[in-house]
Amino acid sequence: MSSSRTARERVRAELTREITDIARRHLATEGAGGLSLRAVAREMGMVSSAIYRYFPSRDDLLTALIIDGYNAVGEAVENADAACPPEDHTGRWLAVCHAVRDWALAHPHEYALLYGSPVPGYQAPQDTVAAAVRDTVVYGRIVSDAYLAGALNPPAVCPPVPAPFSEDAARVRAIIPDVPDDVIVRGLIAWTGLFGWLSFELFGQFNNTILDTGTAFDHSMRCQAAFLGLPA
Amino acid sequence: MSSSRTARERVRAELTREITDIARRHLATEGAGGLSLRAVAREMGMVSSAIYRYFPSRDDLLTALIIDGYNAVGEAVENADAACPPEDHTGRWLAVCHAVRDWALAHPHEYALLYGSPVPGYQAPQDTVAAAVRDTVVYGRIVSDAYLAGALNPPAVCPPVPAPFSEDAARVRAIIPDVPDDVIVRGLIAWTGLFGWLSFELFGQFNNTILDTGTAFDHSMRCQAAFLGLPA
DNA sequence: AATAAAAGAGAGCACTGCTCTTGACGAGCC
DNA sequence: GGCTCGTCAAGAGCAGTGCTCTCTTTTATT
Numbered sequence: 091m092s093s094s095r096t097a098r099e100r101v102r103a104e105l106t107r108e109i110t111d112i113a114r115r116h117l118a119t120e121g122a123g124g125l126s127l128r129a130v131a132r133e134m135g136m137v138s139s140a141i142y143r144y145f146p147s148r149d150d151l152l153t154a155l156i157i158d159g160y161n162a163v164g165e166a167v168e169n170a171d172a173a174c175p176p177e178d179h180t181g182r183w184l185a186v187c188h189a190v191r192d193w194a195l196a197h198p199h200e201y202a203l204l205y206g207s208p209v210p211g212y213q214a215p216q217d218t219v220a221a222a223v224r225d226t227v228v229y230g231r232i233v234s235d236a237y238l239a240g241a242l243n244p245p246a247v248c249p250p251v252p253a254p255f256s257e258d259a260a261r262v263r264a265i266i267p268d269v270p271d272d273v274i275v276r277g278l279i280a281w282t283g284l285f286g287w288l289s290f291e292l293f294g295q296f297n298n299t300i301l302d303t304g305t306a307f308d309h310s311m312r313c314q315a316a317f318l319g320l321p322a
Numbered sequence: 323m324s325s326s327r328t329a330r331e332r333v334r335a336e337l338t339r340e341i342t343d344i345a346r347r348h349l350a351t352e353g354a355g356g357l358s359l360r361a362v363a364r365e366m367g368m369v370s371s372a373i374y375r376y377f378p379s380r381d382d383l384l385t386a387l388i389i390d391g392y393n394a395v396g397e398a399v400e401n402a403d404a405a406c407p408p409e410d411h412t413g414r415w416l417a418v419c420h421a422v423r424d425w426a427l428a429h430p431h432e433y434a435l436l437y438g439s440p441v442p443g444y445q446a447p448q449d450t451v452a453a454a455v456r457d458t459v460v461y462g463r464i465v466s467d468a469y470l471a472g473a474l475n476p477p478a479v480c481p482p483v484p485a486p487f488s489e490d491a492a493r494v495r496a497i498i499p500d501v502p503d504d505v506i507v508r509g510l511i512a513w514t515g516l517f518g519w520l521s522f523e524l525f526g527q528f529n530n531t532i533l534d535t536g537t538a539f540d541h542s543m544r545c546q547a548a549f550l551g552l553p554a
Numbered sequence: 555a556a557t558a559a560a561a562g563a564g565a566g567c568a569c570t571g572c573t574c575t576t577g578a579c580g581a582g583c584c
Numbered sequence: 585g586g587c588t589c590g591t592c593a594a595g596a597g598c599a600g601t602g603c604t605c606t607c608t609t610t611t612a613t614t
Contacts, residue, residue, distance in 0.1 A: 097611095097612095098560080098561095098611070098612070102560090102561090121439075122439070123355055123441065126600085126601065126602090127601085127602065127603090128600080128601065128602080129601095136562075136563095137562065137563050137564070138601095138602085138603090139562080139563070139564075139565095139603080139604080139605090140561070140562050140563075142602095142603075142604085143560080143561060143562080146603095147602080147603080148601095148602065148603090202439035202440075203439075205521070205525070205527065206438045206439025206525070207353075207354070207434035207435075207438025207439050207525060208434075208525055208526065209355065214526065219529050222527075222529065223529070245477035245479045247477045247545075247548035247549065248544070248545040248548050249541070249544050249545070249548070249554055251541065252537055252540075252541055254534050254537045255534065255537050255538055255541060257533070257534065258531065258532045258533055258534055258537075258538060261531045261532075261533075262531055262532070264531075265531075275538075275541060275542065275545060276545070278532075278538070278542065279515060279542050279545055279546070282515055282518035282519040282522050282542075283511060283514055283515040283518055284518070285518050285521070285522065285527075286514035286515055286516070286517050286518015286519065286521065287514040287518065289437070289517070289518065289521055290514050290517065293437070293438070293439060293440055294440065294446065295437065295454075295517075297451050297454065297455070299490065299493045299494055299496075299497075300490045300493075300494070300510075301489070301490055301493075302486050302487065302489065302490055305484055305486045305487055305490075306487055306490060306507075306510070308484075309481070309483060309484055309487060309507060310507065310510065310511050310514075312480070312481050313479075313480040313481070313507060313508070313511055314511070316479035316480050316481070317479065317549055322481055330580085330581080330591080334591095334592095358569085358570065358571085359570085359571065359572090360569080360570065360571080361570095368593075368594095369593065369594050369595070370570095370571085370572090370594095371572080371573080371574090371593080371594070371595075371596095372592075372593050372594070374571095374572075374573085375591080375592060375593080379571080379572080380570095380571065380572090
């Protein structure tokens with residue numbers, strides 16, 4: 091019978107989940123550096139060495155948390171996008187911007203784990219980059235949809251795209267298909283601008299200068315939309 | 323005679339400097355999390371407890387490194403700005419962008435310490451924020467100079483600045499004086515875009531998609547300049 | 555029921571930041 | 585010149601960490 095084996099595997103999956111849950115809670119209060127396997131084990135009523143049956147190292151636990159985090163923000167972004175009328179490209183862009191900001195404000199330490207400085211000595215395995223692009227394809231699809239619908243009218247202020255960029259642009263088209271190089275550049279700028287803002291806001295770089303961050307963020311993202319060529 | 327006392331203080335200053343130098347080297351190789359007081363003491367041929375005569379805690383050492391780092395990037399930016407003709411505002415903007423990028427690429431771990439996730443449990447003292455704005459005033463002066471010279475012709479695509487932003491804008495004017503609210507918004511966007519790009523590049527968020535980062539960065543910053551209204 | 559696989563328990567290693575106490579050295583005062 | 589006092593290095597020690605062993609217990613399969 092394989093049901094007995096399934097029973098064992100079920101309790102294993104259960105415990106694995108419990109470990110990541112506790113770890114995520116510790117992460118939320120202490121930050122990535124303060125995440126301690128022993129503390130997690132203690133809270134589970136386990137001895138520390140037993141944790142290693144489930145996660146061979148601290149980095150593997152972090153990897154699991156990172157993948158979960160990318161999926162969480164990806165799901166939030168997907169939901170926000172899906173809640174908008176598909177042809178309202180500007181609304182979709184603003185919705186996903188606010189979705190990722192809301193998630194980041196609700197999970198600042200997880201945001202730092204995903205988008206902040208890489209934890210020292212930790213090399214992100216390939217599994218994480220697959221999850222990392224989940225939100226990116228949503229941004230890309232919005233831009234792509236708008237372009238294909240003829241709804242993109244960017245201001246003609248940028249200098250011509252330099253020739254050597256075309257190779258990179260071709261790779262980006264795997265995520266934002268069917269758009270010309272100059273649109274890709276604007277997409278990159280909006281993308282880095284979005285996360286640049288969030289990192290500054292969450293990491294305290296505004297230094298009590300921007301207090302009404304909600305207003306400023308919303309307006310900045312509207313400007314980014316205008317720069318992308320999305321209609322007001 | 324106070325020269326004897328000065329002698330004592332001189333060797334103290336010397337040792338303090340040696341500690342920060344070694345710590346900075348460790349930081350460059352191991353990252354902020356791997357910075358160990360004991361390792362620094364070992365390399366100095368000192369016993370670990372002696373370090374605490376000079377830095378009462380690990381956080382105080384980090385604070386010293388952070389302040390040094392902000393000053394280093396501030397100085398690099400100042401020099402790059404000063405090397406340009408004052409009326410070439412676009413050239414000055416591009417120069418400071420490349421200066422901060424060059425510094426970041428040369429000191430990635432220090433960059434992470436300054437602009438990445440805050441180290442857990444570490445609260446930046448007020449001394450650091452004073453040093454942190456050193457580069458910011460340079461960006462601000464470039465925008466301000468260009469505006470006052472009438473050289474700023476931003477594309478009219480942004481929606482009107484929302485009224486609640488005016489309070490924050492007034493605070494920002496302490497750094498970028500004499501500019502209207504909409505210019506401040508564009509300055510903020512360019513500023514967050516610059517560091518958003520650098521963080522993505524240094525923290526590996528581009529995931530081997532953008533390989534010729536130098537070309538892409540330069541062009542992005544030219545687009546930011548155009549969005550700011552700086553002449554091509 | 556016997557056997558093989560999986561999981562928990564415990565001790566231990568090398569490391570960390572940090573504190574406390576002890577002993578030595580040197581500068582200032584009488 | 586001798587004495588005192590503040591500064592400094594050294595050492596031991598505490599509580600904590602990640603991680604690796606070995607040993608025992610539990611569970612599932614044959």
